Each structure stands twice: as structure tokens, then as C-alpha cells.
Amino acid sequence: MSAIPDPFSDRRRWQxxxxxxxxxxxxxxxxxxLTPFVLSALLAWLGDPLVRRIQNSGRSRTTGVLLVFTLMTSVIVLAVLLLIPLIENQIGKLIDWLPRFGAWLTGTAVPWAEQRFNLELAGYVDPSQLIELLKKHWQEAGGIAANIFGGVSKSGLAILGWIANLALIPVVTFYFLRDWPVMMARIRELLPRPVEPLVLKLAGESDQVLGGFLRGQISVMIALGVIYGTGLWLVGLDLGILIGLVAGLVSFVPYLGAAVGIGAAVIASLVQHGDWMHLLLVVAVFGVGQTLESFVLTPWLVGDRIGLHPVAVIFAIMAGGQLFGFLGVLLALPVAAVVMVVLRYAHARYTHSKLYGADDAVPATVAAAAAAVPVGAEPEDFPVVDDDLPPTDPMPPHP
Known part of the structure; x- marks a missing residue:
């Protein structure tokens, strides 16, 4: 197999x-x-493997695209129709639940903490101001739709542009799905011949990294959100579905989803019920969720696929949103996957370069033997290194 040419070995690197x-x-x-086009490209990239499977079964590319496009559209529409009213209802319950939380905080939690730890906290805890602030903004948020449609004369072009972008997404996604192999082939033809093998290699690794996260970890997040939300709802928490969805959403950071969910669910259970039975049931729900994640969901949905580190995901999303807004959020994970692969390639080049000193490295057997010698050992304790050296003649006897 011929070696992959190095595209950065000449002066064209500055180009x-x-x-x-x-x-x-x-x-x-x-x-x-660019936002609708990037979102459509991401949806097409997610749906292309399923289209190829349908195509490999003997059906045409157009048939596969129609089936996958219909499935994706149905899932998105169903999710919107179900989640938006559900989340709105849960947030409404949260706003109505806040006065109860304030009464529990000042009447139960603070006196218990003062007595338990001999502290004076009552003067520093005043939840009424926070509750009034949240209720005020929630009431204002309830009139957002009226304000938007009432101001069409002032911002009609912006609203029409937003609607046009939203309507453009399914159209562009369909064409991307249908012509995905052709577009990939055209992009490959445009690559300079010396760098084509390297670019294809890095692109394949980037696809593996990004696919391992999106198709694996996001599936785990959705599954955990459903498990937590359903379990807490069965326990009898008014805010169980909202807490479960939030816990599942942040579960891409190990243990963060469970920690946030348990903390919020315990407080909600104490405010609503205030008994040990419901607390034990809440802990049992998250215990079952964590067990399923460790032994079923992660091995099945993620397995050994390469994923992005949670810290890298958080930083990429925040940096993308800061630099490019919503478009940056969409581009954050693909760019992070590519950067991760390129950094691995750069690390491999560095460790095999003269700058690193790979040619002057100590033989592995000598390094291993040196590492095995304990600190303060005597000379006779040093192990004998057999590095396949040629045998030498013994010294002649002293005359």
C-alpha cells in the first residue's frame, strides 16, 4: 500500500x-x-445511511429517499405536536408551583438548616422577589405571539423571511437526500490529487466521530429523557416530565443528568409530598435509569464507536453560538469532529518527527527495564536487558 502524500510538506501550506x-x-x-442549508445538510447526512440500506435492498434511490423523507417528516411533526403543548403545560405548572416552593423553603428547609447547622439563614433567603420576577416575565411571554402578529407592519419582512427559511428546510433536505452521492462525488473530484487520499481518510474518521456521537449519544439522551420523565410521572410528581426531559438533555455529560435530575426531583418531591416513600421512589427511578444506561443503552446504542468528549461538545456549542449565532450551534459538532481528527493526525505526525526526537528514542526494552527498577535500588538489582545483541567473546584469562 502506497504512503499517503503529505500536503503540507511544501510552500503551498500558506495557500x-x-x-x-x-x-x-x-x-x-x-x-x-446559510442556516436552512446547513440544517438541511445535517438532516440529509443523518438520513443517507438509511437511504443506502433501502437502495442496497434492490429499490431505487428515489424510493429510498421518499420513504426516509416521509419518516423523518412524520417524526419531526409528531414530536413538535406532542412536545410543545406538553412542555408549555409543564412550564405553566412550574410557575404555579413556585409559591409552594417559596413557602417550603422559608417554612421548612431554612429552619431545618438553621437548627441542624447552627446558622442564621432567614435574613438571606427571600424567594418572593424571584417568584414575582419569574411570574411577571412568564405573563409577558404569554403575549409574545400577539405582539409578533401585531407588529407585522413593522417587521413583516423579517417574519416572512423566517417563514421562508422554515419552509425551505424540507425542500432542500429532499434534494440533498436525493443527490447526496452525486454531491460527494463532485466534491471529491474538486480535491487536488496529491491531498485526496489524506482528505478522504480524515473525512471518514470525522464521519465516524460525529456519527458515533449523534447517532449514539443523542439516542441515549432521548431514551433517558423518556425513562426519567415516565418514571417521575408514575411516581406522582407534577413536574416529573419536565425534570425528566431536562435530565435526559444534559446526560451527554457523564453523571450530570442524573445529578441534576435527582436534585430537582428530590426538591419537587419534598415540596409536593414531603415523605420518605416518594423520595425512595425518586431515587429508584434514577437508579433504574443509570443501570439501563450503563448495561443496556450505552453498549447497544453507542458501543465502541468513537465519540466526542463531553467537555469538547459543551465548548464547541458555546463557541459556535458566540461566533455565528444559531448557525454556529449547527456547525459546532461537525467542526469539532473535524478538528478532533485533524489534531489526532497532527499528534501522530509530531510523535514521528525529528522535533519530537523519535529517531533518537531509547529502545523500548531498555526503557521498560529502566522503568522497572525501583527508586534506591542497588546495582545488583538492575535487571538484565536482552535486546537481541550479538554475543561477545569472553575476556581472555589474565596471564
């Missing part, structure tokens, strides 16, 4: 850097209109 900088500036300038 690549200039091209990358120009591309970044172009994305930044076109960010307001």
Missing part, C-alpha cells in the same frame, strides 16, 4: 491557510442565509 481563512470569512458573511 491552504489563506483558502481556509477566506472560507471562514465567507461563512461569517453569509451566516444569515
Amino acid at each position: 491552504w491557510l489563506a483558502l481556509a481563512a477566506a472560507f471562514g470569512v465567507l461563512v461569517w458573511l453569509l451566516a444569515p442565509i
Whole structure:
């Protein structure tokens, strides 16, 4: 197998850097209109493997695209129709539940903490101001729709543009799904011949990293959200569904979802019920969820696929949103996957370079033998290193 050519071994590396900088500036300038196209490309990328499976079963590409597009559209519409009223109802319960929380905080939790730890906390805890602030903003949020439609004359073009972008997503997604292999082939043809093998190699690894996270970890997040929400609802918590959804959403950070969910569910249970039975049931729900995640969900849905580190995911999403807004949030994970793969490639090159000193490294057997010697050992304790050296003649006897 021939070695992959190195595209950065000549002076053209600066041309690549200039091209990358120009591309970044172009994305930044076109960010307001790129959002529907990027979202459509992500949806097409997610649906293409299923289209290829249908195509490999003997059906045409168009048939596979129609089936997958119908399935994706049905799932999205069903999720919107179910989740929006459910979340709105849960947030309404949360706002109505806040006065009860304030009464429990000042009447039960604070006196117990003062007596238990000999502290004076009553003067520092005043939940009434926070509750009134939240209720005020919630009442204002209830009139957002009226304000938007009432101000069509002032911002009609912006609203029409938003509706046009929303309607553009399914259309562009359909064409991306249908022509995905053709577009990938055209992009491959545009690659300079010396760098094509390397780019294809890095692109394949990036697809593996990003796919391992999106198709695996997000499936685990959705499953945990359903498990937590259903379990807490069966326990009898008014806010159980909302707490479960939030816990599932942040579960891509190990143990964070369970910690947030248990904390919120315990407080909600104490405020609503205040007995040990419901607390034990809450803990049991998260115990079952964590057990299923460790032994069923993660091995089945994620397995040994390479995923992005949770800290890298958080930083990428925050940085993308700060730099490019919603478009940056959409581009954050793909860019993070590519950067991760490129950094691995750069690390491999560095560890095999003269700068690292790979050619002058100590033989592995000598290094292993040296590492095995305890601190303060005597010379006779040093192990004998057999590095396949040629035998030497013994010294002649002293005359």
C-alpha cells in the first residue's frame, strides 16, 4: 500500500491557510442565509445511511429517499405536536408551583438548616422577589405571539423571511437526500490529487466521530429523557416530565443528568409530598435509569464507536453560538469532529518527527527495564536487558 502524500510538506501550506481563512470569512458573511442549508445538510447526512440500506435492498434511490423523507417528516411533526403543548403545560405548572416552593423553603428547609447547622439563614433567603420576577416575565411571554402578529407592519419582512427559511428546510433536505452521492462525488473530484487520499481518510474518521456521537449519544439522551420523565410521572410528581426531559438533555455529560435530575426531583418531591416513600421512589427511578444506561443503552446504542468528549461538545456549542449565532450551534459538532481528527493526525505526525526526537528514542526494552527498577535500588538489582545483541567473546584469562 502506497504512503499517503503529505500536503503540507511544501510552500503551498500558506495557500491552504489563506483558502481556509477566506472560507471562514465567507461563512461569517453569509451566516444569515446559510442556516436552512446547513440544517438541511445535517438532516440529509443523518438520513443517507438509511437511504443506502433501502437502495442496497434492490429499490431505487428515489424510493429510498421518499420513504426516509416521509419518516423523518412524520417524526419531526409528531414530536413538535406532542412536545410543545406538553412542555408549555409543564412550564405553566412550574410557575404555579413556585409559591409552594417559596413557602417550603422559608417554612421548612431554612429552619431545618438553621437548627441542624447552627446558622442564621432567614435574613438571606427571600424567594418572593424571584417568584414575582419569574411570574411577571412568564405573563409577558404569554403575549409574545400577539405582539409578533401585531407588529407585522413593522417587521413583516423579517417574519416572512423566517417563514421562508422554515419552509425551505424540507425542500432542500429532499434534494440533498436525493443527490447526496452525486454531491460527494463532485466534491471529491474538486480535491487536488496529491491531498485526496489524506482528505478522504480524515473525512471518514470525522464521519465516524460525529456519527458515533449523534447517532449514539443523542439516542441515549432521548431514551433517558423518556425513562426519567415516565418514571417521575408514575411516581406522582407534577413536574416529573419536565425534570425528566431536562435530565435526559444534559446526560451527554457523564453523571450530570442524573445529578441534576435527582436534585430537582428530590426538591419537587419534598415540596409536593414531603415523605420518605416518594423520595425512595425518586431515587429508584434514577437508579433504574443509570443501570439501563450503563448495561443496556450505552453498549447497544453507542458501543465502541468513537465519540466526542463531553467537555469538547459543551465548548464547541458555546463557541459556535458566540461566533455565528444559531448557525454556529449547527456547525459546532461537525467542526469539532473535524478538528478532533485533524489534531489526532497532527499528534501522530509530531510523535514521528525529528522535533519530537523519535529517531533518537531509547529502545523500548531498555526503557521498560529502566522503568522497572525501583527508586534506591542497588546495582545488583538492575535487571538484565536482552535486546537481541550479538554475543561477545569472553575476556581472555589474565596471564
